[in-house]
Amino acid sequence: METQYGMYLAYFFQTLIGLNCIYAFVTGNLAGGFFSALIMFLATLVPFIIAHRMNIHFPWFVFFLIALALWFHTAGYIQGYYEMFYPPYYDKIAHLVSGTTVALLGFLGVIFLDRYWNMNLTAPPSLSGLPSCSGGWPLVRSGRYMNFWWTISSADPLPAQCRTVWKTPCLT
Known part of the structure; x- marks a missing residue:
């Protein structure tokens, strides 16, 4: 050394x-x-x-x-x-x-x-081109599922395909 x-x-x-x-x-x-x-x-x-x-x-x-x-x-x-x-x-x-x-x-x-500890700390490719449901921001990509943080207001209801808050399969 x-x-x-x-x-x-x-x-x-x-x-x-x-x-x-x-x-x-x-x-x-x-x-x-x-x-x-x-x-x-x-x-x-x-x-x-x-x-x-x-x-x-x-x-x-x-x-x-x-x-x-x-x-x-x-x-x-x-x-x-x-x-x-x-x-x-x-x-x-x-x-x-x-x-x-x-x-x-x-x-x-x-x-x-x-x-x-062999943690996977790599960032997702690019979050700008990913589809997101109305009112949510993509936070963590795990597998083919995208987790969202929802801001639900009465003026802007969520579409029917995005009513499940956790692990919405918006990516294909």
């Missing part, structure tokens, strides 16, 4: 979280600082453990973004970066990195489910 030099960035931010943990312990900030930094440091180890046990090879930036997001919040609280730097901007950057990390982990989770 070739060396990914970006992993050193992840290790660097893990070290910074560990140093924040030690700093909070030395300064006596046990209740809020030390225990939260310890939990953040342990949370950065979880992806390494999962990747090792399940034999998954994540790209280096996944580990880096997790460590960076947790370092932003840890350093913001323990080192006082929320007050030192202009608070709204530091908070916005911290939440931008955290949101990006959560979105990436969610995307990787869907890929994991698709690959390892």
